[in-house]
Ligand SMILES: Nc1ncnc2c1ncn2[C@@H]1O[C@H](COP(=O)(O)OP(=O)(O)O)[C@@H](O)[C@H]1O
């Protein structure tokens with residue numbers, strides 16, 4: 001069976017310097033229900049790669065397939081219903097929390113599953129949130145989790161999580177990890193997490209993708225990666241992900 005998502009020789013020029021490649025020749029695939037942690041220093045193009053996978057950013061070369069079907073055959077909104085990207089600093093739509101939660105179903109012409117929305121919000125430790133509150137007034141962490149629930153309600157085949165827990169305190173972070181692990185088990189949703197939290201990357205992934213030097217330098221089993229990465233870049237990164245992060249240009 002074809003993988004859920006396959007990326008074949010994807011290349012992307014730097015948005016700021018079009019003559020240089022941000023990355024090139026990235027080939028990777030993810031199966032239904034598989035969980036990936038995407039690691040790498042800041043500025044290596046992790047967010048760009050996930051945005052490409054959600055058709056939010058064009059590619060300069062290469063091909064994408066969803067369940068074996070070429071991207072060109074999809075309407076972007078159909079693709080994005082299957083592969084949903086949760087931004088690091090999500091854009092809330094004008095209006096209330098409830099209106100934001102209802103957006104996805106309205107956009108895609110599906111029924112709003114309010115009990116599911118309530119359960120997800122509670123599991124994300126947002127059970128207390130007043131749905132009549134303007135979404136613009138939420139904190140960064142509340143916006144991230146509301147955007148996450150908004151994406152979950154689409155029941156996508158794959159979720160792309162861009163540092164989704166980066167503004168959360170440890171308790172809320174764990175709640176979100178548990179919620180997503182349970183969700184993946186129940187729904188068979190594939191997930192790709194960008195994270196700088198090594199503990200998290202171990203607990204939420206089956207495989208690691210490691211980006212550096214404009215390449216996907218490593219792609220393999222999570223345990224094997226942490227026991228002994230194949231590249232010097234990954235070895236250094238595992239030891240000091242935060243310091244390398246601080247040297248980045250986010
Ligand atoms: N819209 C943009 N305009 C200019 N430069 C951008 C834009 N988006 C990303 N970049 C640059 O592309 C590089 C990769 O960005 P990004 O994919 O966000 O990396 P990462 O998520 O790994 O930190 C960075 O150098 C960033 O500054």
Ligand SMILES: [Mg+2]
Nearest residue numbers: 046047048194
């Ligand atoms: Mg990023």
